Amino acid sequence: MSSSKPVFIAVIGAGGVGKCFLSQLKALAARRQSPKLSLCYISTSKKALYDASYSAIPISDALEKLSAASQVPQALPQLADYLAAAPAKVVLIDNTSSEDVAGAYPVFLGRGISIVTPNKKAFSGSYKLWQDIFSAASTSGAKVYHESSVGAGLPVISTLKDIVDTGDRVTKIEGVFSGTMSFLFNSFAPTTGSGGKWSAEVAKAKELGYTEPDPRDDLNGLDVARKLTILARLAGLPVESPTSFPVESLIPKELESCSSGDDFLQRLPEFDAKMEETKAAAEKQGKVVRFVGSINVASEEVKVGLERFDASHPIAALKGSDNIISFYTERYGSNPLIIQGAGAGGEVTAMGVTSDLIKVLNQIA
Amino acid sequence: MSSSKPVFIAVIGAGGVGKCFLSQLKALAARRQSPKLSLCYISTSKKALYDASYSAIPISDALEKLSAASQVPQALPQLADYLAAAPAKVVLIDNTSSEDVAGAYPVFLGRGISIVTPNKKAFSGSYKLWQDIFSAASTSGAKVYHESSVGAGLPVISTLKDIVDTGDRVTKIEGVFSGTMSFLFNSFAPTTGSGGKWSAEVAKAKELGYTEPDPRDDLNGLDVARKLTILARLAGLPVESPTSFPVESLIPKELESCSSGDDFLQRLPEFDAKMEETKAAAEKQGKVVRFVGSINVASEEVKVGLERFDASHPIAALKGSDNIISFYTERYGSNPLIIQGAGAGGEVTAMGVTSDLIKVLNQIA
Numbered sequence: 086m087s088s089s090k091p092v093f094i095a096v097i098g099a100g101g102v103g104k105c106f107l108s109q110l111k112a113l114a115a116r117r118q119s120p121k122l123s124l125c126y127i128s129t130s131k132k133a134l135y136d137a138s139y140s141a142i143p144i145s146d147a148l149e150k151l152s153a154a155s156q157v158p159q160a161l162p163q164l165a166d167y168l169a170a171a172p173a174k175v176v177l178i179d180n181t182s183s184e185d186v187a188g189a190y191p192v193f194l195g196r197g198i199s200i201v202t203p204n205k206k207a208f209s210g211s212y213k214l215w216q217d218i219f220s221a222a223s224t225s226g227a228k229v230y231h232e233s234s235v236g237a238g239l240p241v242i243s244t245l246k247d248i249v250d251t252g253d254r255v256t257k258i259e260g261v262f263s264g265t266m267s268f269l270f271n272s273f274a275p276t277t278g279s280g281g282k283w284s285a286e287v288a289k290a291k292e293l294g295y296t297e298p299d300p301r302d303d304l305n306g307l308d309v310a311r312k313l314t315i316l317a318r319l320a321g322l323p324v325e326s327p328t329s330f331p332v333e334s335l336i337p338k339e340l341e342s343c344s345s346g347d348d349f350l351q352r353l354p355e356f357d358a359k360m361e362e363t364k365a366a367a368e369k370q371g372k373v374v375r376f377v378g379s380i381n382v383a384s385e386e387v388k389v390g391l392e393r394f395d396a397s398h399p400i401a402a403l404k405g406s407d408n409i410i411s412f413y414t415e416r417y418g419s420n421p422l423i424i425q426g427a428g429a430g431g432e433v434t435a436m437g438v439t440s441d442l443i444k445v446l447n448q449i450a
Numbered sequence: 451m452s453s454s455k456p457v458f459i460a461v462i463g464a465g466g467v468g469k470c471f472l473s474q475l476k477a478l479a480a481r482r483q484s485p486k487l488s489l490c491y492i493s494t495s496k497k498a499l500y501d502a503s504y505s506a507i508p509i510s511d512a513l514e515k516l517s518a519a520s521q522v523p524q525a526l527p528q529l530a531d532y533l534a535a536a537p538a539k540v541v542l543i544d545n546t547s548s549e550d551v552a553g554a555y556p557v558f559l560g561r562g563i564s565i566v567t568p569n570k571k572a573f574s575g576s577y578k579l580w581q582d583i584f585s586a587a588s589t590s591g592a593k594v595y596h597e598s599s600v601g602a603g604l605p606v607i608s609t610l611k612d613i614v615d616t617g618d619r620v621t622k623i624e625g626v627f628s629g630t631m632s633f634l635f636n637s638f639a640p641t642t643g644s645g646g647k648w649s650a651e652v653a654k655a656k657e658l659g660y661t662e663p664d665p666r667d668d669l670n671g672l673d674v675a676r677k678l679t680i681l682a683r684l685a686g687l688p689v690e691s692p693t694s695f696p697v698e699s700l701i702p703k704e705l706e707s708c709s710s711g712d713d714f715l716q717r718l719p720e721f722d723a724k725m726e727e728t729k730a731a732a733e734k735q736g737k738v739v740r741f742v743g744s745i746n747v748a749s750e751e752v753k754v755g756l757e758r759f760d761a762s763h764p765i766a767a768l769k770g771s772d773n774i775i776s777f778y779t780e781r782y783g784s785n786p787l788i789i790q791g792a793g794a795g796g797e798v799t800a801m802g803v804t805s806d807l808i809k810v811l812n813q814i815a
Contacts, residue, residue, distance in 0.1 A: 109616055112617040116617075239787060240609050243608070244605050247605065247805040251474055251801045251804040251808070252477040252481075399764075399767070402762065402764070404785060417798065420772055422603075422789075422791035423788070424605075424787075424789055424790075425789075426787035426788055427782055427783075427785060433781050433782065436781060439616040439617070440612040440616050443616070448813055
């Protein structure tokens with residue numbers, strides 16, 4: 086059953102996730118004798134490593150060679166030509182968060198190049214792009230896997246696909262989909278004790294590296310909205326875009342125009358009283374406040390924002406920066422199937438990419 | 451990429467899970483045009499339906515026709531001959547809990563017949579059988595999937611495989627692996643309130659259909675020990691058998707020889723005081739008692755029995771008859787990857803079987 090032909094691997098992106106992925110790829114290539122995995126292309130936004138005869142780039146020193154490389158990355162249409170002409174099957178690993186690369190997926194897939202990626206952009210962009218991606222894949226037989234686009238290495242996408250593919254019906258999906266938001270609310274409104282001031286928790290999260298360089302990129306809720314868009318579509322709702330449903334931003338209107346993240350953080354304490362009110366109102370009901378996303382399939386309602394939960398609810402009891410995702414389905418009834426754990430970080434995001442790659446290899450090789 | 455040949459499906463077992471599976475298979479065959487799924491064999495322990503030309507058995511009335519059939523099941527070696535001679539690829543679905551069928555997996559796999567099953571017996575029998583199964587599969591290229599052997603449709607086995615296959619290292623696995631035990635302890639020792647008497651909870655669980663006909667078959671811990679054996683082996687420990695590590699039985703020694711389950715239930719109240727003591731001792735520490743299984747990979751320790759947990763621990767906070775499985779790994783650090791939900795029931799067990807079948811079809815067809 087095993088083929089003696091290699092499978093060519095092309096990698097775009099060598100940042101945090103990309104570096105972790107390369108080290109996992111190296112170990113995988115060493116363990117997996119058949120098919121032989123041959124890295125034929127690797128690029129950052131500035132540099133690239135490849136040659137016309139698809140020579141194998143040694144994975145162990147690919148990063149070092151890449152930083153010394155003099156070639157620039159191929160433009161996406163040329164890259165598609167290059168990979169489509171390879172003398173064996175190709176899997177393209179997109180470890181960027183680039184909208185441009187995402188937009189080219191239909192071209193790659195249409196030419197038989199499989200794609201594995203943690204990049205949310207393609208699957209949470211326009212519904213048209215979503216349709217183009219899956220129709221290109223279905224026509225050519227190329228595979229497209231994106232487990233790490235929601236919850237990093239947690240088995241979220243694969244579980245939802247299994248639920249749908251086996252004929253169950255999702256009724257509701259609910260959860261905490263952002264490690265940053267999880268950390269912020271677990272410390273700001275803990276189930277026991279009183280928690281810190283909102284602005285102080287945001288500053289602390291930034292210091293610990295839990296936020297984007299500008300924390301507003303987490304607080305605007307768009308990252309969560311993108312993840313909800315992906316899950317809603319997989320559950321059968323033709324959601325048009327991550328801005329086509331209500332998303333509550335935690336950036337005070339007055340601070341939207343701050344010139345920098347630091348400027349924003351400096352002024353955030355002015356709004357602590359308002360967040361304190363929100364917390365107190367929940368406490369009055371014996372509840373805590375959390376930043377959640379939810380999809381109600383029957384009513385086709387998708388929303389992102391603050392909700393109140395009993396202290397005993399699994400969403401309230403979350404720890405650290407963990408994600409939690411609850412799938413309510415007809416088969417599982419009122420007790421949902423729950424998946425919980427770290428939903429961000431280089432190693433676990435790369436793990437989702439590597440496990441997708443293994444699934445693709447099992448099918449194409 | 452899609453083949454025009456059918457894939458033949460052979461099904462052994464038409465009990466609770468088998469019936470649910472057939473209805474899921476019918477829906478799958480209707481949705482999935484390529485490959486065409488062709489049911490060529492179905493049997494119970496008494497009857498069978500098949501013919502020498504592998505004619506397609508209409509899935510919708512397979513059960514009805516089976517109950518009216520006059521053929522007896524083929525002996526396992528003959529069934530292997532029959533299926534190996536089929537004019538296309540074959541997947542055997544073992545929906546029994548038979549040790550005999552399990553023992554024949556290496557023969558089927560060795561002849562290129564893929565296997566999908568919720569049957570724990572093959573994977574929790576002798577370590578020799580485990581090795582024979584996977585070496586037969588790896589030699590012939592046939593696939594063997596058994597998601598539903600632990601936690602029914604919950605993505606437990608697939609997640610553990612992804613963790614291991616991507617090069618992460620499991621340090622500990624811990625959880626509640628029995629819906630019966632979950633229900634019993636969630637009601638006997640709830641995190642709030644005082645709970646019922648032990649014998650009354652066991653009687654209630656039996657009435658609700660949550661136990662085996664003889665509740666001792668749950669209370670002896672063997673079912674949990676079998677699941678732990680499977681997970682430990684997947685995590686890399688060569689566990690010899692489910693009786694090769696400590697398993698705490700909740701059957702009082704004096705009641706092991708009761709002639710029937712009813713007899714056992716009648717005498718169980720004599721031992722309520724002892725269980726009450728166990729509960730009180732935990733409460734004194736502010737904890738609750740739960741029946742858990744755990745695997746410590748570094749120390750190669752596998753054990754099943756009563757443990758105490760803080761009320762805020764996810765294992766203590768479990769509801770109804772849910773299972774919970776926590777994977778501690780090097781990548782996930784001190785916050786485990788957790789999977790939780792119903793771990794028993796015909797529909798969700800069949801769901802694990804159907805999703806495995808889809809994975810096999812994606813690879814062989």
